[in-house]
Amino acid sequence: xxxxxxxxxxxxxxxxxxxxxxxxxxxxxxxxxxxxxxxxxxxxxxxxxxxxxxxxxxxxxxxxxxxxxxxxxxxxxxxxxxxxxxxxxxxxxxxxxxxxxxxxxxxxxxxxxxxxxxxxxxxxxxxxxxxxxxxxxxxxxxxxxxxxxxxxxxxxxxxxxxxxxxxxxxxxxxxxxxxxxxxxxxxxxxxxxxxxxxxxxxxxxxxxxxxxxxxxxxxxxxxxxxxxxxxxxxxxxxxxxxxxxxxxxxxxxxxxxxxxxxxxxxxxxxxxxxxxxxxxxxxxxxxxxxxxxxxxxxxxxxxxxxxxxxxxxxxxxxxxxxxxxxxxxxxxxxxxxxxxxxxxxxxxxxxxxxxxxxxxxxxxxxxxxxxxxxxxxxxxxxxxxxxxxxxxxxxxxxxxxxxxxx
Amino acid sequence: xxxxxxxxxxxxxxxxxxxxxxxxxxxxxxxxxxxxxxxxxxxxxxxxxxxxxxxxxxxxxxxxxxxxxxxxxxxxxxxxxxxxxxxxxxxxxxxxxxxxxxxxxxxxxxxxxxxxxxxxxxxxxxxxxxxxxxxxxxxxxxxxxxxxxxxxxxxxxxxxx
Numbered sequence: 001x002x003x004x005x006x007x008x009x010x011x012x013x014x015x016x017x018x019x020x021x022x023x024x025x026x027x028x029x030x031x032x033x034x035x036x037x038x039x040x041x042x043x044x045x046x047x048x049x050x051x052x053x054x055x056x057x058x059x060x061x062x063x064x065x066x067x068x069x070x071x072x073x074x075x076x077x078x079x080x081x082x083x084x085x086x087x088x089x090x091x092x093x094x095x096x097x098x099x100x101x102x103x104x105x106x107x108x109x110x111x112x113x114x115x116x117x118x119x120x121x122x123x124x125x126x127x128x129x130x131x132x133x134x135x136x137x138x139x140x141x142x143x144x145x146x147x148x149x150x151x152x153x154x155x156x157x158x159x160x161x162x163x164x165x166x167x168x169x170x171x172x173x174x175x176x177x178x179x180x181x182x183x184x185x186x187x188x189x190x191x192x193x194x195x196x197x198x199x200x201x202x203x204x205x206x207x208x209x210x211x212x213x214x215x216x217x218x219x220x221x222x223x224x225x226x227x228x229x230x231x232x233x234x235x236x237x238x239x240x241x242x243x244x245x246x247x248x249x250x251x252x253x254x255x256x257x258x259x260x261x262x263x264x265x266x267x268x269x270x271x272x273x274x275x276x277x278x279x280x281x282x283x284x285x286x287x288x289x290x291x292x293x294x295x296x297x298x299x300x301x302x303x304x305x306x307x308x309x310x311x312x313x314x315x316x317x318x319x320x321x322x323x324x325x326x327x328x329x330x331x332x333x334x335x336x337x338x339x340x341x342x343x344x345x346x347x348x349x350x351x352x353x354x355x356x357x358x359x360x361x362x363x364x365x366x367x368x369x370x371x372x373x374x375x376x377x378x379x380x381x382x383x384x385x386x387x388x389x390x391x392x393x394x395x396x397x398x399x400x401x402x403x404x405x406x
Numbered sequence: 407x408x409x410x411x412x413x414x415x416x417x418x419x420x421x422x423x424x425x426x427x428x429x430x431x432x433x434x435x436x437x438x439x440x441x442x443x444x445x446x447x448x449x450x451x452x453x454x455x456x457x458x459x460x461x462x463x464x465x466x467x468x469x470x471x472x473x474x475x476x477x478x479x480x481x482x483x484x485x486x487x488x489x490x491x492x493x494x495x496x497x498x499x500x501x502x503x504x505x506x507x508x509x510x511x512x513x514x515x516x517x518x519x520x521x522x523x524x525x526x527x528x529x530x531x532x533x534x535x536x537x538x539x540x541x542x543x544x545x546x547x548x549x550x551x552x553x554x555x556x557x558x559x560x561x562x563x564x565x566x567x
Contacts, residue, residue, distance in 0.1 A: 111481030248464035251457060254493060256486035257465045260472070267477040 007220045009139065014225020015149075015232070017142035020285035021101030022094065022191035022346045023233045024278065025339055028261065029252045030184045031240030033177065036160075036168030039234055041185040043169050045192025046230030048389070050222055051382040052357065055364050055375070056198040057218035060205030063369040067202045068299040070369060071359045077300070083355040084300050088293060090352045091196050093345035095289040095328040099125070100338025101282030104255045108275050115335045122329035125286045129321050134207040134307040137291065141284035148281055150273045151235035154265045158242045165238060179403035186393055186400055187343055190350030192233070193386070196292045199356070203295040207307060215373065236261070255339045286325075294321035344401070351397040353390030361387065452504050452515065456559050459497040459519055463552050466490040466526045470545045473533050480533055487530035494523035511562045518555035525551055 030038040056067050063070065072080040103117035128137065174181035201222075210218070239261045240252070249257055258278070262270030291307060294317045298305035303316040311318035332338060361383050364375040375383070469486045472478035478486075498519035501512065529544035 107485070108482055111485055247468055249461050249468065251461040253458065254462070254465070254486075254489055256469070256482075256489050259478070259482065260465060260468050263472045263477050264468075267475070268479075271472075271478055271482065 003217060007217045010217060010221035011225040011228070012146065013139050013142040014221055015142075015146065015228040017138075017145050017284055017288070018226070018229025019145065019148040019151075019232050019236070019277070019281045020191075021097050021278070021282045021338070021342050022187075022194070022349075024101075024236055024258070024281065025252075025342045026184065026187045026191045026346055027233050027236035028240040028244070028258060029343070030188060031237035031242075032244040032252045033250045034174070034181060034184065035241045035245055036165050036238065037172060037174070038181070038184055038188060039165060039168035039237060040171045041188040042192060042230055042233045042237060044171070045189045046226055046233070048189075048193045048382070048386050049197060049230075050226045051379060052193065052198040052360065052386065053201050053226055054219055054222035055360055055379060055383070056202035057205050057210070057222060058215055058373055059363060059370060060202040061210040061214045061218055062212055062371065062373045064206065064211075065369065066206055066295065066299055067199055067359070067363065068296050070363045072300055072302075074363060074366065074369075075359065080300060083359070084296060086352045086355045087195050087199065087296055090345065090349050091289050091293050091296075092324065092328055093341065093348060094194065094196060095286060095293070095324060096331050096336075097338060097342040097345050098282045098286035098289060099325075099329050100332045100336075100341060102279050102286065103332055104338055105275050105279035105282065108256075108259060108271075108278075114338060115333050118329040118332035119326075121283075121286070122325045125283065125290060126322055126325045128287060129290060129307070129325070130311060130318070132307070134204070137284075137287050137307065138204060138207075141280065141287060144280045145284050147273065148232050148277045150262065150266075150277060151232055151239055154262055154270075155235040155238040155242075157265055158239065160238050160242055165234070179400060182396065183347065183400040183403070186350050186397055187346040189389070189393060190346035190348070190353075192230070193353060194349055195352065195356040196289050199296065200288050200292045203292070203299075212373070239265075253339070255337075290321045290325045290328075293324040294318070347397050347401055350390075350393040352394070354387060354394055357383065357386050357390050452501050452512070452562065455497040455500045456515060456519075456555065456562075459494055459522060460552065460555060460559075462490050462493045462497070463522045463526070463548055463555070466494075466522075466529060467545055467548050467552075470529045470533070470541055470548070474538060474541055474545070480536065483533045484530055487526055487533060491523055491526040491530060494519060494526055498523060511558070514558040515555070515562050518551055518558045521551035522548065522555060 027042065030041070059070060060066060065073065068080075068084070071083060099118055099121050100114065102121045103114035106112070106117040106121070107114040132140075205214070205218070243261050243264055244250070244252060244257065247260075249260065252258070259271050259274040262274045264270070266273060295305060297303075297320045298314070298317040301316070304314045305317040306314060309317075331341065361380070363369055364379065364383070367374065466487055469478060469483050469490070473480065473483035498516055501516050501519060504512065525544050525547035529541055529548065532538075532540035532544055
């Protein structure tokens with residue numbers, strides 16, 4: 001019974017914490033311009049993240065190591081430095097975009113420009129990290145994040161042609177704006193298969209003191225939680241297609257267009273729901289990404305780490321998230337458009353995938369770490385597929401950024 | 407390109423060699439980069455700007471509509487309309503800067519874009535002054551200007567150009 005409760009809580013946490021500024025922005029842009037055509041990218045990204053999250057959780061539960069820890073120990077610090085630098089850089093951009101997302105929500109609610117909100121938002125993120133516990137950050141924010149289910153409700157209320165949605169779930173070729181179509185596909189994949197997600201998940205497994213008895217729970221949480229989370233992203237895409245796209249708003253280049261997704265469905269409450277969803281989803285993600293920066297550096301250098309420890313007991317860890325949060329707020333405070341930064345950072349996230357995913361193939365097949373719980377054929381096939389996908393994305397991202405991302 | 411450069415840096419310890427490699431790499435990629443950056447012809451620029459303007463104008467209509475029905479708070483509506491006005495004005499400037507084969511057709515597009523921008527500005531002023539009738543009028547102007555833009559767009563890209 002206790003286990004079932006834990007699984008339910010884990011699934012709810014995953015669902016509530018799935019949506020963030022990247023998944024909202026990319027799904028909205030894709031839906032507005034291409035209708036249901038890019039549903040497949042969300043589905044593919046969700047399947048990939050299910051596998052990676054399950055493996056990261058299994059690795060933590062069995063070996064009592066995080067993925068970052070495992071990479072450093074298995075391959076040595078010199079090999080670890082490359083994924084570390086890539087992940088730190090990409091996470092910095094994502095963190096900045098998430099702070100930007102909360103700042104946009106604050107601007108929409110108050111009318112005061114988003115750049116004025118960057119530092120106050122960073123301060124609140126830092127304060128919660130400094131004072132809060134892992135449970136509060138992981139479960140508390142994710143519970144609040146369930147408000148994002150309003151996109152699913154809205155999608156159902158719009159009565160989409162489900163057959164057409166299902167057709168969009170099968171990869172298909174663009175009928176117009178080819179470069180933009182592929183750039184959007186790459187961005188959606190980047191938003192879905194974020195390295196911070198599975199790295200954070202493995203650190204969370206250690207924070208929650210998982211052991212081998214959690215393998216089943218981990219599988220259920222990864223499978224159900226991420227599937228439902230992906231469902232919310234599809235919900236955003238459907239709403240964008242049936243509200244923005246159908247009204248002729250096909251180029252979502254301005255964050256002021258985003259609340260228009262829910263207003264025609266829920267009226268004034270649609271505006272409120274959008275602002276609250278954006279604020280909570282991005283605030284939760286900002287907390288997780290900032291923590292992930294600290295996890296990465298602390299685990300990489302072998303420092304003491306743990307969100308449940310007092311800052312004086314893990315000063316290096318606390319210093320890293322403090323610096324990360326405030327530095328990431330600077331580009332937004334200087335007026336960098338959060339929506340453009342989001343799309344750019346999601347594409348770069350996709351490009352950085354090989355560096356963080358290749359080690360999975362070795363770590364999850366190493367008896368020393370996972371023993372009898374090593375990868376089966378399906379999991380290994382999935383990792384190889386994701387690695388191949390990662391390499392393709394890494395190759396095409398920059399040309400697509402030039403041709404389709406402008 | 408960055409990855410290739412990093413790889414070269416890692417595999418070359420000699421500083422001179424490194425600089426030489428970087429120059430060779432830059433030479434190899436420069437034409438590609440220039441090609442990419444200049445590949446956007448003036449007609450493509452115009453087409454992109456017209457599409458962006460059409461979409462932005464539609465968003466302006468939706469925001470005004472939402473404000474008129476009490477579904478959007480005035481602060482948001484005003485700020486959104488201000489941003490849309492700027493986008494529309496910028497699209498007008500971009501179209502003005504392209505060098506078309508038929509300047510008259512470009513002028514028709516520019517005029518329509520100018521009308522869209524003015525109508526969005528009027529909608530913003532009406533929202534700030536809480537004048538529903540004027541906002542409704544500005545919304546109708548937005549729709550008319552949109553239809554003019556659609557006509558100008560068709561003519562701009564008609565085959566007899």
